[in-house]
Amino acid sequence: MERLLVLDGNSLMNRAFYALPELTNAEGLHTNGIYGFMTMLIKMRDEIKPDYIVTTFDRKAPTFRHKEYEDYKAGRKKMPPELSEQFPVLKELLEKLAINIFEIDGFEADDLIGTLACFAKEKGIEVYIVTGDKDALQLADDNVKVVINKKGMTEKEIYDKNRMIEEFGVTPVQFIDVKGLMGDNSDNIPGVPGIGPKTAFKLIQEYGSVENVLDNIQNIKGKKIKENLENYAEQAVFSKKLATIMTNVPIEIDIEEIRSKESFDVEGARHLLRRLQFKSIIEKIPSLNVEAEKSDFVVEYNLIDEFPKFHELFSAIKDTEIYMSYSIGNGELYSKIYIDTIFMKVEEKTYIVDLKKIIEQNREDVLKDLKEFFENKKIAKIIHDSKNMYTVLMKNGIKIENLAFDTAIAEYLINPSKKEYNLKDAAEEMLLLDLTGEDNDIKIKEVYVMDKIYNKLKDKIKEYDMDELYYKVELPLIEVLSSMESEGFKVEKNKLQQIGDKFTVEIAKVKDEIYNMAGEEFNISSPKQLGKILFEKLDLPVIKKTKTGYSTNAEVLEKLMDKHPIIEKVVYYRQLTKLYSTYVEGLKPVIDVDEKIHSSFNQTVTTTGRLSSTEPNLQNIPIKNEMGREIRKVFVPENDNCIILSADYSQIELRVLAHIADDENLINAFKHHSDIHTKTASEVFRVPIEEVTSRMRSNAKAVNFGIVYGISDFSLAQDIKVSKKEAKEYIDTYFERYPNVKKYLEDIVVTAKKNMYVNTIMNRRRIIPEIASSNKIVKGFGERLAMNTPIQGSAADLIKLSMVNVYSKIKQLKLKSRLILQVHDELILNVHKDELEKVKELVKLEMEEVMELKVPLEVDIESGNTWYEAK
Numbered sequence: 001m002e003r004l005l006v007l008d009g010n011s012l013m014n015r016a017f018y019a020l021p022e023l024t025n026a027e028g029l030h031t032n033g034i035y036g037f038m039t040m041l042i043k044m045r046d047e048i049k050p051d052y053i054v055t056t057f058d059r060k061a062p063t064f065r066h067k068e069y070e071d072y073k074a075g076r077k078k079m080p081p082e083l084s085e086q087f088p089v090l091k092e093l094l095e096k097l098a099i100n101i102f103e104i105d106g107f108e109a110d111d112l113i114g115t116l117a118c119f120a121k122e123k124g125i126e127v128y129i130v131t132g133d134k135d136a137l138q139l140a141d142d143n144v145k146v147v148i149n150k151k152g153m154t155e156k157e158i159y160d161k162n163r164m165i166e167e168f169g170v171t172p173v174q175f176i177d178v179k180g181l182m183g184d185n186s187d188n189i190p191g192v193p194g195i196g197p198k199t200a201f202k203l204i205q206e207y208g209s210v211e212n213v214l215d216n217i218q219n220i221k222g223k224k225i226k227e228n229l230e231n232y233a234e235q236a237v238f239s240k241k242l243a244t245i246m247t248n249v250p251i252e253i254d255i256e257e258i259r260s261k262e263s264f265d266v267e268g269a270r271h272l273l274r275r276l277q278f279k280s281i282i283e284k285i286p287s288l289n290v291e292a293e294k295s296d297f298v299v300e301y302n303l304i305d306e307f308p309k310f311h312e313l314f315s316a317i318k319d320t321e322i323y324m325s326y327s328i329g330n331g332e333l334y335s336k337i338y339i340d341t342i343f344m345k346v347e348e349k350t351y352i353v354d355l356k357k358i359i360e361q362n363r364e365d366v367l368k369d370l371k372e373f374f375e376n377k378k379i380a381k382i383i384h385d386s387k388n389m390y391t392v393l394m395k396n397g398i399k400i401e402n403l404a405f406d407t408a409i410a411e412y413l414i415n416p417s418k419k420e421y422n423l424k425d426a427a428e429e430m431l432l433l434d435l436t437g438e439d440n441d442i443k444i445k446e447v448y449v450m451d452k453i454y455n456k457l458k459d460k461i462k463e464y465d466m467d468e469l470y471y472k473v474e475l476p477l478i479e480v481l482s483s484m485e486s487e488g489f490k491v492e493k494n495k496l497q498q499i500g501d502k503f504t505v506e507i508a509k510v511k512d513e514i515y516n517m518a519g520e521e522f523n524i525s526s527p528k529q530l531g532k533i534l535f536e537k538l539d540l541p542v543i544k545k546t547k548t549g550y551s552t553n554a555e556v557l558e559k560l561m562d563k564h565p566i567i568e569k570v571v572y573y574r575q576l577t578k579l580y581s582t583y584v585e586g587l588k589p590v591i592d593v594d595e596k597i598h599s600s601f602n603q604t605v606t607t608t609g610r611l612s613s614t615e616p617n618l619q620n621i622p623i624k625n626e627m628g629r630e631i632r633k634v635f636v637p638e639n640d641n642c643i644i645l646s647a648d649y650s651q652i653e654l655r656v657l658a659h660i661a662d663d664e665n666l667i668n669a670f671k672h673h674s675d676i677h678t679k680t681a682s683e684v685f686r687v688p689i690e691e692v693t694s695r696m697r698s699n700a701k702a703v704n705f706g707i708v709y710g711i712s713d714f715s716l717a718q719d720i721k722v723s724k725k726e727a728k729e730y731i732d733t734y735f736e737r738y739p740n741v742k743k744y745l746e747d748i749v750v751t752a753k754k755n756m757y758v759n760t761i762m763n764r765r766r767i768i769p770e771i772a773s774s775n776k777i778v779k780g781f782g783e784r785l786a787m788n789t790p791i792q793g794s795a796a797d798l799i800k801l802s803m804v805n806v807y808s809k810i811k812q813l814k815l816k817s818r819l820i821l822q823v824h825d826e827l828i829l830n831v832h833k834d835e836l837e838k839v840k841e842l843v844k845l846e847m848e849e850v851m852e853l854k855v856p857l858e859v860d861i862e863s864g865n866t867w868y869e870a871k
Contacts, residue, residue, distance in 0.1 A: 001143075004120045004258075005050035006113050008131035009057040009101075012037045013090065015132035015149055017083045022778065024769035025277045026415040028756035030082040034090045035278060040130060040149060041099075042284045048128050052258045054116060055094055056102045056109040057087070080774035093272050097285075098264035100257070107249050110135055114245035117144050119253050130156075135179075135187075138245055140164050140172040169205045180210040180240025191239045192232045194224055210240045267432060274429050299441075299448045305354040307362040313351065314369045319378040321404070322346050323450040325423060325443060326389050329356060333590070334488065334598035339392050341440075343447045350444050371398045380404040382454050384423050384446075387603065390482035399479070407450065409474050410457040412604035413466055416766060421604055423450060430456045469762040473800050474603065480807040480819065481601040481611075487818045487830065488596030489618070489635050489867075491587065496634045500584040503576060506627060510573045517566040524573055527552045538564055576627060583621060583631045590616050601822070608789060609764045609796035611822055619823045623871070635867035638830050643863050645817075645836070646870040647843045649799065649825040650858040651676055653708055656794045659853040660761070663740035670855035677701040683737040684730050703730050707741065708791050710784035745787050752786035760793035761851070762801075798850055798857075799825060805846040815839065828867065836863065 016036020023032040045053065094101055102112045110133070117127045117139050125143075129136050132149040137159055140146045146159045164172050182200035183191020195203075203220070207213045213220070214233050220226055229236070270288050273281055282288045304310050323345040329338045342353040359366050373379065374393060381400060383389060385408035390400050408421040423446035427433040431452055435445045461470050515521050518537065522529045531550030534540045543559050544551040552570075560567045590597055599613045606612055613619050622628035637644050654676055658666040669679050681692040681700035692700075699720045706716050717727035735742040749771070752758050757767045766789045770782030799822065806827065807819055817839045821828035827847070831839045840861050847859045864870040 001126045002051040003126045004052040006129045007055040009055045011132040028767045028769035031276050033086040038281050054100045056112040058109045059103050059105050082772050096265040096269040098261040111246040111249050114247040115249040118247035138172050138175045174204050176244050177204045177210045179243035180236050189239045189242050192228050192236050194228045210236050270432050299444050301350040301444045303352050305357050310358045314373045321380040323382045325384040333592045335592050343443045345447045375401045377401045387478050391485045394482050394486045414460050416607045426453045465763045476804045480803050487820045488598040489820050490596050491634050492636050503580045507576050514569050609793045632868035633866050644870040645829040645831045645863045647827045648860045652795045652825050653791050655855045656791050658855045661741045661744035663738045666738050667854050684733045710787040749783045749786050758786050758789050760790050762797040764793045802847045802850045
């Protein structure tokens with residue numbers, strides 16, 4: 001017997017949307033409804049193997065039920081926009097998969113399902129109806145199975161006529177009569193007041209239909225039920241009519257037209273699924289999960305694993321464009337990393353260069369050939385994720401001249417929220433190519449199609465108006481970061497040991513103080529044991545509980561701070577032990593043979609455009625307490641002839657805010673070189689500047705930076721420990737004084753909702769799907785991101801451009817001093833003492849004149865014999 005699979009589009013999408021977590025693709029389009037629908041479609045297709053597949057949808061036009069009963073479905077919650085935006089995309093996908101869509105004005109999807117089921121049944125076709133709506137149970141029959149989608153999108157129940165009788169004690173047709181009596185809140189079908197499901201089922205089981213129940217009112221027990229049945233008899237019959245699914249909608253059904261087709265728009269479907277980022281769905285559809293261009297997609301390559309061949313190849317490459325990726329041999333420390341393999345495409349020929357093996361054969365001549373090749377300005381190099389290659393080459397005295405493009409950096413600018421940027425994914429998403437095979441097979445295929453990826457990325461960078469950001473900031477920054485990694489930051493091992501001893505003493509002291517306050521010894525690092533001490537022994541108020549007991553997280557301890565002196569000690573103990581493990585014990589294994597730490601700087605990690613550093617992370621050394629600042633004492637100049645210089649932007653984010661918001665008062669404050677926090681305190685607390693106290697200034701600072709992050713009165717009140725009313729007054733007063741800041745924050749949220757992204761001054765883009773969420777908390781988070789991203793991102797653009805300019809100027813003047821670290825708004829340099837004044841002047845000039853804003857940029861410059869002293 002042939003089988004027809006009918007999917008209730010609206011019901012399944014609705015269930016998937018609420019059952020699955022919020023999903024979005026790179027464009028910010030919500031996708032959880034489509035994903036859940038497709039998962040169920042594939043699951044049912046695999047289980048029942050249908051000969052025909054149809055999906056039905058509701059239309060927005062009123063149906064015959066609305067015309068007969070004005071309140072039909074009244075009060076039903078409006079579909080959230082993040083679900084409604086998914087329907088056109090799903091329909092487009094179904095069309096590409098050659099799955100028929102049925103929808104018609106004046107009739108609900110249920111009526112189309114009923115008509116299809118009746119039509120198929122008459123043709124001897126077995127029917128499976130997949131829905132989340134129990135209304136469809138009335139259609140169940142011997143050859144019509146109703147699949148009710150239950151928990152999430154994975155559990156389901158299948159009903160036929162017998163299962164209905166067994167479970168409910170009524171036939172599928174009588175299920176309509178049950179609805180007529182009890183009504184349906186979701187559809188606003190009234191039914192009979194006072195009759196719920198239990199009574200409705202009982203009456204229909206006994207009398208068989210609504211009409212028979214009404215004919216036998218005198219025999220029914222219960223005075224109130226009798227009364228209601230008499231008074232609402234017409235309503236019961238009318239409710240039954242409303243609940244009845246039509247099976248004769250006037251539509252023409254061509255059985256061959258809806259037959260499942262072997263051929264469909266494979267490329268179009270794959271492209272759309274790639275756009276939706278549904279890799280797992282592609283894998284489940286056999287026709288799509290075939291390597292593009294079948295297995296014909298084989299790349300012939302030349303293996304270069306001997307020096308003569310290597311020399312011949314690299315000497316022959318002259319005035320041309322080459323595409324390149326590589327793999328790194330990771331020896332953990334900078335001194336041990338090396339380039340293992342190079343994958344190249346040169347004028348349609350591809351090569352795998354086993355560099356590790358070749359270097360073992362003739363290191364000196366190989367490095368000579370590499371230097372000549374990479375420093376040849378006539379060879380345009382397009383490299384994927386070139387920074388690590390550059391770092392290794394720089395270690396060997398080689399620079400990459402004419403680095404024309406880096407595909408990883410371009411991908412990052414186009415979509416900064418991806419976890420990683422590799423050519424395989426780029427080929428899949430942009431070219432619809434599934435690159436399969438052994439590791440080297442995939443790598444050489446990646447390089448073979450790299451020119452196509454490059455062209456698409458180049459066009460996208462232009463389309464997004466990011467040429468300046470890409471070619472003047474991000475691309476030249478690669479050399480700067482490689483240089484910083486190569487230079488490293490010297491560490492005094494003896495001093496690190498001394499500071500470690502100091503930490504050990506301090507930790508022991510604080511531990512004893514905690515034990516004395518607790519009256520016993522316990523494991524302070526164990527939340528369970530600490531919870532017992534705080535909430536059982538010391539009887540402090542319980543703030544939050546977890547599955548395993550009391551919560552003792554930072555937020556909880558903050559709320560308990562004024563309840564007992566032990567809390568402050570516990571917080572301090574946690575800070576100390578974290579600092580000790582991360583930066584005392586943690587730094588020891590990463591000190592290289594040259595007594596330097598060569599941190600890795602990541603250009604494609606943060607969504608805001610800021611740099612991050614790893615192995616180790618030198619950007620997160622806390623400086624709010626003295627013991628944290630102590631860590632900086634171990635970072636010293638390269639030798640006795642050098643000094644550490646720190647150049648720090650003064651309040652760069654607030655200056656960027658003044659520029660973007662174009663707020664006259666804020667601009668004037670910076671133009672007159674006012675202390676912005678003192679000035680804000682004077683404005684907010686309505687006192688003369690000379691009467692501003694340090695506490696007022698501190699609170700004003702929290703207001704200034706809070707505004708940048710879209711802070712609420714509730715959060716500000718918590719931060720500065722005032723009432724919510726006071727915090728609101730501070731924010732309101734701030735906006736009175738700086739009205740254009742308020743206007744900017746309101747306007748940028750509107751812009752973000754319209755575009756689903758925001759831009760920085762240099763057009764760095766961040767997609768913010770959260771802003772369209774129906775969840776208030778998620779939406780609020782999205783709004784705060786919209787407010788802050790252009791400010792934080794623009795500050796990141798400025799510091800990066802400063803790094804490029806400072807590096808270029810030092811290089812141009814052939815100075816010995818070097819840029820060695822960047823921490824948010826601060827640049828750290830290792831400066832030769834005889835160049836100190838020149839470098840100070842150079843750095844200050846390049847950083848302050850990096851870009852013309854409506855406010856002056858100011859840089860504080862300090863120097864010293866350690867990072868601690870310089871800061």
